Amino acid sequence: MDNQRTAASFKRLGNEATTLYHDLFDDIQINQHPVPVAMPTFQVRLFLAQALANQYSLAVTFLDLTGQPVTQIGILIKDYHGRYVLQTPQPGLTVLICPEQVHYVSRLLAR
Numbered sequence: 001m002d003n004q005r006t007a008a009s010f011k012r013l014g015n016e017a018t019t020l021y022h023d024l025f026d027d028i029q030i031n032q033h034p035v036p037v038a039m040p041t042f043q044v045r046l047f048l049a050q051a052l053a054n055q056y057s058l059a060v061t062f063l064d065l066t067g068q069p070v071t072q073i074g075i076l077i078k079d080y081h082g083r084y085v086l087q088t089p090q091p092g093l094t095v096l097i098c099p100e101q102v103h104y105v106s107r108l109l110a111r
Contacts, residue, residue, distance in 0.1 A: 048084050048097065052076050060086055060097055 051058055061071040072095045074088035084097040 048076065052078060052084070058086065060095070 057073065057075050059071055059073045061069050072086055072088055074086040074095065076097075077085050077087055079085045086095040086097055088095060
């Protein structure tokens with residue numbers, strides 16, 4: 001996505017964002033070490049869709065039940081229910097990613 005189209009998409013979707021974090025979307029750069037990005041939910045959805053399409057490995061930080069940040073690293077896939085799932089290097093461990101609960105997303109490396 002180029003910046004103009006991205007900005008237009010965000011403008012159209014802006015009314016959907018009820019909880020806004022600082023928008024650092026433009027600071028994300030491919031193939032650099034993790035850049036924490038705080039985003040409103042609609043941006044997280046667009047980001048995850050783009051990451052899925054481009055097959056990036058991701059680090060996703062979310063808040064656990066105690067409110068502590070937890071980071072998982074893996075490859076983003078969609079399961080047969082259409083949900084975003086992070087396949088981690090740990091055998092058998094996958095993490096369901098709910099965009100509403102994502103706190104930070106860091107793009108890592110293209111596979």
